[in-house]
Amino acid sequence: xxxxxxxxxxxxxxxxxxxxxxxxxxxxxxxxxxxxxxxxxxxxxxxxxxxxxxxxxxxxxxxxxxxxxxxxxxxxxxxxxxxxxxxxxxxxxxxxxxxxxxxxxxxxxxxxxxxxxxxxxxxxxxxxxxxxxxxxxxxxxxxxxxxxxxxxxxxxxxxxxxxxxxxxxxxxxxxxxxxxxxxxxxxxxxxxxxxxxxxxxxxxxxxxxxxxxxxxxxxxxxxxxxxxxxxxxxxxxxxxxxxxxxxxxxxxxxxxxxxxxxxxxxxxxxxxxxxxxxxxxxxxxxxxxxxxxxxxxxxxxxxxxxxxxxxxx
Amino acid sequence: xxxxxxxxxxxxxxxxxxxxxxxxxxxxxxxxxxxxxxxxxxxxxxxxxxxxxxxxxxxxxxxxxxxxxxxxxxxxxxxxxxxxxxxxxxxxxxxxxxxxxxxxxxxxxxxxxxxxxxxxxxxxxxxxxxxxxxxxxxxxxxxxxxxxxxxxxxxxxxxxxxxxxxxxxxxxxxxxxxxxxxxxxxxxxxxxxxxxxxxxxxxxxxx
Numbered sequence: 001x002x003x004x005x006x007x008x009x010x011x012x013x014x015x016x017x018x019x020x021x022x023x024x025x026x027x028x029x030x031x032x033x034x035x036x037x038x039x040x041x042x043x044x045x046x047x048x049x050x051x052x053x054x055x056x057x058x059x060x061x062x063x064x065x066x067x068x069x070x071x072x073x074x075x076x077x078x079x080x081x082x083x084x085x086x087x088x089x090x091x092x093x094x095x096x097x098x099x100x101x102x103x104x105x106x107x108x109x110x111x112x113x114x115x116x117x118x119x120x121x122x123x124x125x126x127x128x129x130x131x132x133x134x135x136x137x138x139x140x141x142x143x144x145x146x147x148x149x150x151x152x153x154x155x156x157x158x159x160x161x162x163x164x165x166x167x168x169x170x171x172x173x174x175x176x177x178x179x180x181x182x183x184x185x186x187x188x189x190x191x192x193x194x195x196x197x198x199x200x201x202x203x204x205x206x207x208x209x210x211x212x213x214x215x216x217x218x219x220x221x222x223x224x225x226x227x228x229x230x231x232x233x234x235x236x237x238x239x240x241x242x243x244x245x246x247x248x249x250x251x252x253x254x255x256x257x258x259x260x261x262x263x264x265x266x267x268x269x270x271x272x273x274x275x276x277x278x279x280x281x282x283x284x285x286x287x288x289x290x291x292x293x294x295x296x297x298x299x300x301x302x303x304x305x306x307x308x309x310x311x312x313x
Numbered sequence: 314x315x316x317x318x319x320x321x322x323x324x325x326x327x328x329x330x331x332x333x334x335x336x337x338x339x340x341x342x343x344x345x346x347x348x349x350x351x352x353x354x355x356x357x358x359x360x361x362x363x364x365x366x367x368x369x370x371x372x373x374x375x376x377x378x379x380x381x382x383x384x385x386x387x388x389x390x391x392x393x394x395x396x397x398x399x400x401x402x403x404x405x406x407x408x409x410x411x412x413x414x415x416x417x418x419x420x421x422x423x424x425x426x427x428x429x430x431x432x433x434x435x436x437x438x439x440x441x442x443x444x445x446x447x448x449x450x451x452x453x454x455x456x457x458x459x460x461x462x463x464x465x466x467x468x469x470x471x472x473x474x475x476x477x478x479x480x481x482x483x484x485x486x487x488x489x490x491x492x493x494x495x496x497x498x499x500x501x502x503x504x505x506x507x508x509x510x511x512x513x514x515x516x517x518x519x520x
Contacts, residue, residue, distance in 0.1 A: 293400050
């Protein structure tokens with residue numbers, strides 16, 4: 001009787017191993033971990049990646065890190081233990097997220113970064129990024145032109161630990177700082193957040209009520225800044241510039257509320273990441289470590305070519 | 314009573330100690346200064362401009378020949394002669410040319426070639442990634458982050474403005490014949506082939 005029990009136990013173990021291997025061989029699963037879903041741009045990025053993954057025949061699930069590296073680490077733990085086959089990743093912190101990526105890579109799960117980079121050339125399988133610096137150079141040139149090379153302005157920065165924040169700021173300043181007539185009176189972080197930008201802008205306006213321009217590190221902050229200016233009765237006088245190419249800012253450029261933005265192409269970024277995952281599953285391994293996507297200036301002159309998050313088809 | 318005072322004092326000290334060590338406040342400019350301090354963009358740019366780039370300058374295309382090629386087959390011209398780090402429509406070209414100075418102002422030197430082509434040599438506002446990317450010598454994969462690469466562009470542009478342009482500007486005058494080599498940026502989906510601006514990396518008066 002004892003021998004029969006042992007035999008049955010062995011059979012049960014074998015059966016479980018078999019079902020496990022079947023799970024691995026079934027539909028591959030892609031985890032899409034994004035920094036925040038509190039910003040429409042990232043919602044579009046995540047949903048586009050999920051849509052592309054589905055079109056390529058894979059299951060996917062979106063995880064929201066809520067701009068919290070601890071929560072992001074939890075997502076990675078879950079994704080690794082749930083045996084996902086690839087991660088499309090939008091990091092919360094250029095340095096703080098490296099450990100999470102390394103953990104996944106060590107578990108043989110490829111990681112494809114989207115839009116935001118990690119400070120490691122060989123940490124992720126590949127990083128598909130917007131060329132923020134070049135995009136901000138274009139915005140900087142247009143900013144100088146629109147302000148006629150003189151006046152005072154405010155800069156709203158994104159999350160300070162994110163490389164995109166500084167690439168955008170540095171690109172912009174590489175142009176604007178050459179013009180002595182342009183003076184920055186305040187530079188503050190609003191964490192890429194619309195509500196925070198509204199609050200920060202309201203405070204700045206109390207100290208500097210006569211500014212001529214605002215450069216914002218993303219479109220959500222541009223909308224927040226615009227709202228603050230509108231409440232202060234200064235929306236017609238102050239020129240607001242954003243960065244992203246979000247739907248509401250494209251609409252606002254058409255209406256003359258926002259002057260310009262830098263169009264990133266989240267559709268291209270997300271679809272490239274999902275396609276890279278597909279190619280990885282099929283055996284490809286030689287991916288570019290970093291692949292920048294060009295950013296284009298969108299203003300009232302060329303607005304008809306663009307729609308939210310990209311070019312008109 | 315004394316015991317209570319000691320107890321509360323200790324409690325306050327512990328709370329202050331924990332609160333003080335729980336929050337770190339840094340100035341934004343301090344964050345900027347400490348970032349990427351390991352990478353010396355200035356030294357990299359200097360080495361690039363004075364050691365690597367001169368070799369690549371033997372392979373420039375004459376600007377009038379390039380523009381003729383673009384007018385007949387832009388896609389092929391971009392594929393053949395441009396470099397860039399991006400997926401996108403912007404391409405950077407390493408070009409050369411000769412001509413006569415027809416105007417000098419604070420921002421540009423206008424040069425007209427024998428066949429009538431007029432280009433602007435930038436001498437004041439030297440921006441962007443053209444010189445870094447046009448020769449195709451630098452790969453993004455060499456760097457831990459894109460900020461390092463972007464800092465190289467900034468340093469290259471500073472060296473051009475401070476070291477390459479001034480000795481030329483001191484001597485240059487209207488009517489002089491010049492030879493130049495430099496980099497241009499063109500957008501394939503929004504081509505502007507008039508008054509092209511060249512960021513110079515080599516300038517010589519040939520009177």
